[in-house]
Amino acid sequence: MKKSDGHPVLSALWLLAVITLAYGLVIFFLVVEETYTILVTLMVILFLGYFVRRVESLRRWLQSLVEAHKKLAIGWILFLLILLPILLGSNPYVIHIVFSAGLYAILALGLNFQLGSTNVVNFATAASYGIGAYTSALLAVHLGWSFWIVLPISGIVSAFFGFLLGLPTMKTKTYYLSLVTIAFGLIVYLFLNNLSWTGGPNGIGGIPFPSIGSFSLGSSWTLFGLTIPFQANFYYLTLILVVLSYVVAQRIHDSKLGLAWNAIRNDEIAAECQGIDVTRNKIMAFCVDAFFGGVAGTVYAFNVSFISPENFTFMVSVTVVTMVIVGGMDNVPGVIFGALLMTLIPEKFQAFQSYRLWLFGLIILLMLFLQPKGLFPQKIRRYD
Amino acid sequence: MVERDDHPLLVTEGLSISFGGLRAVDGVDSFIRKGETLGLIGPNGSGKSTFFNLISGIYRPSSGKFVFEGENLVGFKPFEIARKGIARTFQNNRLFLDLSVLDNIVIGMYQKQKATLWQTLFRYRRTKQELSRTASEAAALLNFFSQDLCEDRYKRVSDLAHADRKRVEICRALASDPKLLLLDEPSAGMSPKETEDLMKDIRKIGEKMEGISLIIIEHDMRVIETVAGRVIVFNYGRKIAEGTFSEISKNPAVLEAYLGEESTDVAA
Numbered sequence: 001m002k003k004s005d006g007h008p009v010l011s012a013l014w015l016l017a018v019i020t021l022a023y024g025l026v027i028f029f030l031v032v033e034e035t036y037t038i039l040v041t042l043m044v045i046l047f048l049g050y051f052v053r054r055v056e057s058l059r060r061w062l063q064s065l066v067e068a069h070k071k072l073a074i075g076w077i078l079f080l081l082i083l084l085p086i087l088l089g090s091n092p093y094v095i096h097i098v099f100s101a102g103l104y105a106i107l108a109l110g111l112n113f114q115l116g117s118t119n120v121v122n123f124a125t126a127a128s129y130g131i132g133a134y135t136s137a138l139l140a141v142h143l144g145w146s147f148w149i150v151l152p153i154s155g156i157v158s159a160f161f162g163f164l165l166g167l168p169t170m171k172t173k174t175y176y177l178s179l180v181t182i183a184f185g186l187i188v189y190l191f192l193n194n195l196s197w198t199g200g201p202n203g204i205g206g207i208p209f210p211s212i213g214s215f216s217l218g219s220s221w222t223l224f225g226l227t228i229p230f231q232a233n234f235y236y237l238t239l240i241l242v243v244l245s246y247v248v249a250q251r252i253h254d255s256k257l258g259l260a261w262n263a264i265r266n267d268e269i270a271a272e273c274q275g276i277d278v279t280r281n282k283i284m285a286f287c288v289d290a291f292f293g294g295v296a297g298t299v300y301a302f303n304v305s306f307i308s309p310e311n312f313t314f315m316v317s318v319t320v321v322t323m324v325i326v327g328g329m330d331n332v333p334g335v336i337f338g339a340l341l342m343t344l345i346p347e348k349f350q351a352f353q354s355y356r357l358w359l360f361g362l363i364i365l366l367m368l369f370l371q372p373k374g375l376f377p378q379k380i381r382r383y384d
Numbered sequence: 385m386v387e388r389d390d391h392p393l394l395v396t397e398g399l400s401i402s403f404g405g406l407r408a409v410d411g412v413d414s415f416i417r418k419g420e421t422l423g424l425i426g427p428n429g430s431g432k433s434t435f436f437n438l439i440s441g442i443y444r445p446s447s448g449k450f451v452f453e454g455e456n457l458v459g460f461k462p463f464e465i466a467r468k469g470i471a472r473t474f475q476n477n478r479l480f481l482d483l484s485v486l487d488n489i490v491i492g493m494y495q496k497q498k499a500t501l502w503q504t505l506f507r508y509r510r511t512k513q514e515l516s517r518t519a520s521e522a523a524a525l526l527n528f529f530s531q532d533l534c535e536d537r538y539k540r541v542s543d544l545a546h547a548d549r550k551r552v553e554i555c556r557a558l559a560s561d562p563k564l565l566l567l568d569e570p571s572a573g574m575s576p577k578e579t580e581d582l583m584k585d586i587r588k589i590g591e592k593m594e595g596i597s598l599i600i601i602e603h604d605m606r607v608i609e610t611v612a613g614r615v616i617v618f619n620y621g622r623k624i625a626e627g628t629f630s631e632i633s634k635n636p637a638v639l640e641a642y643l644g645e646e647s648t649d650v651a652a
Contacts, residue, residue, distance in 0.1 A: 248505060255504040255511055256497045263480050263491045270478035273440060275466040275495040275560060284501070380484045380538055383519035 008068065015065040016076055023080045027087060030094050030344070035351045042345070081239055085232035092229035099231060099303070101343035102238035103296045108323040108339040109249045109332065110292025114285045115321060116330035116378070117253065117261035121174075124165060124181040125320040127188040128290035130312030132158040132297025134192060137204040137307055147210030151298050158294025159287040161188075166286035170279050185317055192309040203308025210237075210302050217302075234303050241299065242336070245292060249332045252288070254381065261285060262330070322360060326367050327374055334376030393418045393564055393597050394439070394470075398448035400621075401438060408434045410621035411448065416564070421590070421598040423612030423629070425605075427641055431621035432601045433475055436566050440472050441465040452564070467495055471562035473553045475569045475601075479541045485552055486537040489522035490515075492559025525555055528592055529585055547578040551585065558593065565589065567600040571607055579604060586611050617641065 025048075029041045052058055066073050085095050107125055114120040135154040139145045145153075169180045192198050199205075209218030209230075217233040252258050260281050263271035272278050301307050319342065327338020342363075346356050367374070392415040399412045409431045416422050424432050437443045439450050441462035449458045457465055471492075480488050497518055499511040527534035529551055536544070541552060550570055557565055570586070571579045586607075589596060602608050608615060609629045617625040617632055619641040625632045632638050 251504050251508055251511075252501075255501075255515070256494065256499055257501060257504065259487060259491050260494060262483055262487070263494075266480035266482060267478045269442060269462070270474070270480065271491075272462040273442075273466050273472055274492055274556070275463050276491075277461075277463050378482075380540070381487055382538070383486065383490075383516050 011065055012069050012072055015069050015073055018062065018065070019073065019076055019080070027084070029348065030098070031088065031091060035349070038348050042348075078243075082236075085228060085235050086223060086226065089226050089228050089232075092231045095229065095231040095235050097344065097347045099235045099238050101340045102235070102242045103300055104320065104323060104343050105242050105336045105339035106238075106245050106292055106296040107320045108327065108335045109245045110289040110296075111320050112249065112324050112330060112332070112335045113252070113261065114289050115324045116328075116335065117258060117265065118282060118285045119265040120169075120282060120285060121178045121321070122181045122286070122289065123178055123314070123317045123321065124185040124188075125289075125293055126312040126314060126316035127165075127185045128158045128162055128293030129297040129300070129316060130188055130192060130309070131161050131290075132294030133301040133307050133312070134198055134204070134297075135294070136298035137207050137301045138197075140207055140302070141204055147298070147302050151295060154298045155291045155294040158297070159291040162286040162288075162290025162293075163283060165290075166283035169286075170282060182314070182317075185314055189309055189312060189314075192312065199308070201309060203306060203310075204301075205306040207301050207305045207307070209305065234299070238299060241295065245295075246332060246336065249335075253330065253332055257281070257284070259381075319360075322364055325374060326363065328376035328378065329374055330378040331374065331376040334374055337376065338374065391418075392416060394450065394452050396439070396448065396450040399435070399438060399445055399450055400447045401434060401443055402446050407621050409438060409445075412618075412621075412623050414616055414623060414626075416597050416599060418563075418597055419590075419595045420614065421586075421600065421612050423608040423615040424599055424601045424618065425603070425608060425615060426618030426624075430618040430641075432618050433568055434621075435618070436472060436568055436599075436601065439465075440470060440566065466560065469560075469563035470566065471557035471560055471564070472566035473550075473557050473568055473570065475572060477549050477553055479549055479553055479556070481542040482540060484538050485526065485533065485541055485544070486519060486522055488541055488552055488556050489525060489537075489559050490518055492556035493518050493522060495560055522559060525559060525592075526552075529555055529588060547574055547581070550574070550582070554585065554589070558589065561593065562596065564597045564599070567598065569601050569603065571602060571604045579607065583607055583610050 025041065025045055029038065029045060032038050032041060052062065084098065088094050088098075107129060110128075111122065111125050114122045132154040135157045136147070136150040139150045139153065140147065165181065165184045169177050172180055193201055209216045211217060217237065218230050220230045220232075221228050260271065260276045263274065263276055264278055264281060268278050297312075300311070304311075320339075323338040323342045324335055325338070326342060327336065328334030342360075346359065349356075349359070352359065371377075395415045396412050399409060399414075400407060401409050412435065424435065426432055434443065438445050439452075439457075441457070441460050441464070445458055449456045451457070452465075452468055452470065455468070457468065460468075480491060483491075497514055499514055504511045523534055523537055526537055530548075533548060533551060533555075536548075541549060544552065554567070554570065557567075567586075571582055574582060583606075586598070586600070589598065598611075600608070600612060612629060615625075615627065615629050615632050616623055617635070617638050619637075624637045624641060625635045627635070
């Protein structure tokens with residue numbers, strides 16, 4: 001498999017150049033504001049992606065580069081990601097949308113355990129997201145608890161609600177299961193809207209910014225005379241969480257649990273006959289998904305400092321489902337890619353704001369016709 | 385009547401199930417010894433597959449019981465029964481189609497993998513070692529039955545031919561080191577040549593797993609004649625005959641059950 005073409009230093013340089021080129025294109029896409037330039041940049045990116053995919057020799061070459069210098073590639077990508085807010089320092093809005101793309105990536109990774117791995121079509125992502133946000137907001141505002149304590153707690157609370165949702169849905173399958181999850185999402189929304197202690201439709205405000213020691217994540221800082229806006233702090237926080245989620249998701253995917261979920265996705269009865277406790281494993285998927293949702297919700301609440309039920313509508317769930325479908329069912333990097341794509345593209349086409357839903361629908365239709373398994377379908381697991 | 389020894393592996397007593405008014409399996413008393421291969425035959429709709437579904441826990445019997453290694457397993461869930469050591473294949477393949485051949489076998493070894501979620505997250509190296517150990521064990525199992533299949537282990541099962549899929553399903557069932565293996569019409573849809581290979585494979589099962597017991601449902605009487613030491617005949621959910629192949633092929637009740645369809649096959 002491994003083809004050592006040419007000098008190792010040369011191939012390493014090629015790899016860095018390719019990654020940097022892709023990075024440069026994405027940055028350009030993020031900063032340009034004129035609609036036609038955005039459109040042309042997007043077309044160029046999509047075309048290059050398609051080109052790499054179609055031209056077998058080019059793809060092989062890139063794969064061999066990555067295989068030869070895997071650690072270098074990861075390190076370089078991380079370095080460039082850390083550099084991102086510094087390059088975009090003068091543009092806090094763009095940093096903010098990359099931040100929210102990261103939050104969606106966490107939500108999508110969570111949902112992937114169900115939708116991608118297990119084929120449980122759960123439309124209650126907004127519910128676990130909202131439960132996480134409200135739990136952390138209530139604890140922070142009323143009890144003054146710090147973000148760092150509240151973060152795991154709201155993940156666990158959310159996972160518990162995922163468990164509660166999981167129990168009754170075990171009686172149902174396919175469409176009926178999805179209906180139960182939709183109902184759950186609506187119930188959570190209605191409760192948030194009508195309970196007095198959640199602030200009803202007015203929501204909860206005055207959530208403090210998280211802080212590390214005396215440094216508040218809500219304050220900007222300077223680096224070599226450059227002012228780095230506070231949005232960068234949240235960007236870094238989310239970057240860490242996305243990397244952690246990625247590692248967790250990939251490990252679970254490659255483990256016995258990931259295999260059991262895939263077995264359930266294919267055939268529940270056959271899975272059960274291999275000694276797999278289908279009910280337990282499915283509920284586990286609900287819990288892990290909700291945990292991710294709760295964590296993302298907490299970061300969201302502490303970023304915007306004001307939350308209301310309108311942030312956690314059915315539309316959020318649908319968006320996250322779309323991300324998993326577009327990115328690739330049960331392909332962990334693919335799911336992250338889908339989340340970035342489906343957040344950044346609509347944000348960049350604000351000019352077409354009124355056609356946004358229309359655009360979403362079009363993308364889903366095109367995907368289901370052309371690439372029903374997503375841009376990056378699940379890869380076959382390798383053991384050697 | 386066939387003599388039953390003191391410690392049979394599996395015993396069914398009055399095992400029955402009704403669907404509405406239909407008694408699909410009706411008061412079946414049977415047993416299987418350790419290391420024995422038992423043939424299960426009967427006309428279509430006589431309750432053979434339902435019998436399998438009962439002892440693998442997919443259906444719950446309406447009355448009667450089945451005792452495996454001295455323990456009554458009525459009311460146990462399929463995954464619990466699988467963990468006790470009863471594995472099975474299905475009449476129509478039920479493989480994990482979008483996964484690789486190797487993944488199917490590794491899932492068959494689910495019970496052997498001990499890693500918990502906690503270990504997966506925080507002791508990943510050990511989990512990974514366990515998984516690659518399991519995978520090489522799985523590859524060895526495939527290799528024992530067919531070298532070609534072992535070479536194709538990274539292919540998706542959906543890309544395999546019918547006979548190979550059947551073989552993968554048998555390997556998957558064997559992967560858990562079961563004490564009792566239920567084969568539901570393994571030769572269905574196979575050419576005569578493929579059926580020959582299948583019979584070799586079935587004999588290989590005994591070599592690979594010493595002391596394993598087999599119950600095999602078949603319509604192809606050559607297979608039954610070759611592999612089964614004892615045969616049970618079902619008709620309308622009841623056991624109508626039991627004995628060696630030559631005994632039951634002369635049994636008038638059996639001939640009558642098959643009359644008009646496969647009487648010549650049985651008599652042959």
